[in-house]
Amino acid sequence: MAHRAVSEIPYKRTRHGKLLVAAIDFGTTCTGYAYSLTQHYEEDPLNIRTKQSWKGSVDISIQAPTSILFDTNRKFHSFGFEAENKYKDFAAKQTHRQWFFFKHFKMMLHRNKNLTRDTELEASNQGLMKAIDVFSEAIRAVTDHLYSTITTECGHAVKRSEIRWVLTVPAIWSDSAKMFMREAAEKAGIEGDQLVLALEPEAASIYCKEQAIIKEAKDGGAILRHFNPGEKYMVLDLGGGTVDVTIHQVNTNGTLNEVYSASGGPWGGITVNEAFRNSIEVAVGKDIFLESRNQDQYGWIMLEKQFEDEKRKFYPGDSVSHRLHLPKYFTHKKYLDLAEQFKVKYGDALEVEDNFYLVIDPSMMEEYFDAAIYKIKYHIHSLLRKEKLGNISSIMLVGGFAESRVVQDKITKTFTTKSVFVPPEAGVSVLKGAMMFGHSPNIIAERISPWTYGVHTRAVFDKRRHDTNRIKKIGGKEYVENAFVKYLEIGESVLVGGSTLSHVFTVANRKVHRVFWKVYKSEKKNPVYCNEEGVHCLGTLEVELPKDKENWYWRLKLNMTCRGTELEAIVSDADTEELFKTLRFDFLKSEYGLESDFIQE
Incomplete structure (x- = not known):
């Protein structure tokens, strides 16, 4: 279907009085946005614009890293790729210590059980800032970028007051964490009556329901079909920080009923990265580990970037070792016999060559994944044992961590009696579903x-x-x-x-x-x-x-x-x-x- 340019379509308000819905998927590792006019949604609910060009990225990227940089006076400097590149340059020149850089900070809202407006976050330089300020400036950076993209396509016909904003949050978050995000968004300039919070796995469920993604054998071949009325399915939103699980049943009118209250835990993709860092800490000791991270932040930035790249490429049955450059801190510590220390702890699974390279055996890389995957599988088993959940037909894996072939393989092989699959564009299912929820919030007819x-x-x-x-x-x-x-x-x-x-x-x-x-x-x-x-x-x-x-x-x-x-x-x-x-x-x-x-x- 050929889509008309926005300028060719007469503007029409949605039922909630807005010309356009804009959604922000504010993730632990990455943040992205999407938007669509009412006409686009009514003609084709899946016609959702997600392309965005972030400063500092060479590609038209779907999402930017959820990283933010403040200057020496705690004033906002940059977000996303630009923030990471700038801080990396500062770290390489050893001029980073007065700057405030935050990464993966969203997890604080899940871990902090006593969240207040005065809660503080620790930056990479160990300086403190109010969390509400960090979050609000990050949201402001994204909304400004989004609105700039909208005006490029639509001109100034769409004012900020004509937008209904949707902000995604994990379903397992506390009421105080949800309120924190709402207040941060309002502080960033979004009026309260323009803002809707969407639960991440619920949004993914909405998006998946609209697609013909279930493969079914028929007449000697295979067809793709939609969910049938009465059918129950489970959605696992495997994000960077958390894993959210929702279970829905499809009604005859196409709406969804929540069958069991949302559940999950902090078992997302960064769990793998944490296991990697922990393995180094165990080998060299806590004091040396912390000293290396404080004194050689550039080296650690590069090491963790290398690991993230290798983690994303890793697949089941991979037999190739992964070679990473160690931070220079370790090469300067001549008295450290790194090779021996790693040999004692890990044998051939994790080795150091010439104090320059860290070599990860595939068996060790798989072990890094195991802690998160074990908890995910255990949680699914505990849900399926419940009487009213035994007849779930399908398990869908969405979110960035769901794109890992290791995760897909281990969950598929464990739950052989269920149809386990990853829908197209699994990484943006939450974002696109949040858009659809913004247009039709009553698509969820019943919650638990x-x-x-x-x-x-x-x-x-x-x-x-x-x-x-x-x-x-x-x-x-x-x-x-x-x-x-x-x-x-x-x-x-x-x-x-x-x-x-x-x-x-x-x-x-x-x-x-x-x-x-x-x-x-x-x-x-x-x-x-x-x-x-x-x-x-x-x-x-x-x-x-x-x-x-x-x-x-x-x-x-x-x-x-x-x-x-x-x-x-x-x-x-x-x-x-x-x-x-x-x-x-x-x-x-x-x-x-x-x-x-x-x-x-």
């Missing part, structure tokens, strides 16, 4: 709640549920403190567009104009108290009350759900049904010591 969610309140004592030793008398009535009021139960099916549960609360302090609930989550199905084991505070939901009704007796009705990719809430006057528009979730405070302002009716 990953947690039991509720709010903190003071509740009327109920002898069927509450302990008598928690009774507190107020005005002659018996209450219990720290009561958990449930809104969603872990594993519960949540219909997009369906009704939401509501509870009515009375404001305890009539003189305040800003009140809040503390929001909690748990793996338990029915927590009773917010301070019992296994219940964790997420943050707060704040509501601003009209200031012209100082002594009004407020009864508020709260509806809360997670029909989309983030928690959402509606608060109204329980008596008049008037909605309060000033609502704000906050999951990024350093502490939440205050008590909530409500009594549940």
Whole structure:
């Protein structure tokens, strides 16, 4: 199908009032973007523009490295290829120590369990910067580049305010990590009502569903077909940092139901690189290892680039050894008998030649992959053992790490009763699916709640549920403190567009104009108290009350759900049904010591 140039098509707004949808796949190792006008999407949902020319790259690249460089005053300098090339030059000249270079920093959002707006990141020079500043400047660099590409093709007919932005996040991320990315994007200049967060494996699932990618034998030959209504399939998004797993079932109208809540772990492609670095640390010792990385950053940059190239080329049954240049630091340390140290630890599997070369045997290269692949296979096995997941027909591998032939081979040979395949353009499945989600967010009809969610309140004592030793008398009535009021139960099916549960609360302090609930989550199905084991505070939901009704007796009705990719809430006057528009979730405070302002009716 020949596609018309954008300038030949009259502009038309989407159902959400925007002329264009732009998606950013902000990855651990690489970041890319895509965009399409409504006309393109309606004519052909797969007509998505992804080509982008990044400064510092000789090719029209799909994606740029997720690397960012700040100058000596912590001001943004460059992103992607340009940042890596500039920092490499600085390191070669030993002038890099005052510059702030960040790479693979996205994983911090998964690893940090106490994420706040003041959380800091350590740069390659061991200097610190606020993480929110690093992320926001990276997102700003990508959105600026994307908008420049759009205006080159569309002229200035598409303004930034006419764009619906979609930003991808791992499905296994915490609510605070998702909020962090939203705030970073808003700080980068994206208005909150223009931004949608898309779950990475869910986006890949949407994209794969639209393609005829299932090979099936028929009439002595093979045909490609789409998923059938009722069919269940698993998507593994194998990224640089994390592995996300989602399981969907196709409905008769083409929408998707989530069958099991998203799961996964930090087993992505950089796990292989970490295993490689660890093997060197084990051989030379921690002190020498850290000293070499600090004193010879250029050498390490080049070593890790060589390893990444060899890692991507490695295939099952490969019999050729991989020779890498060691950092000059090691060649200058004449007292280090590297060859002997590596020989003692690894024999012929990992050798040093003349203090200049590190030689990796194929068996050792395969071992570097094993830690990640073992965890991925174990996780798939644990899911398939669940009763309602045994009839999954297919397992799809998407994401950059899915392009590794080692990964493909080991998973295919392990799960022989399932159809395991890598769809076309596996590396950009998430990106293109995020585009489609931006145009049609209701394509996901049903999701599974990953947690039991509720709010903190003071509740009327109920002898069927509450302990008598928690009774507190107020005005002659018996209450219990720290009561958990449930809104969603872990594993519960949540219909997009369906009704939401509501509870009515009375404001305890009539003189305040800003009140809040503390929001909690748990793996338990029915927590009773917010301070019992296994219940964790997420943050707060704040509501601003009209200031012209100082002594009004407020009864508020709260509806809360997670029909989309983030928690959402509606608060109204329980008596008049008037909605309060000033609502704000906050999951990024350093502490939440205050008590909530409500009594549940």
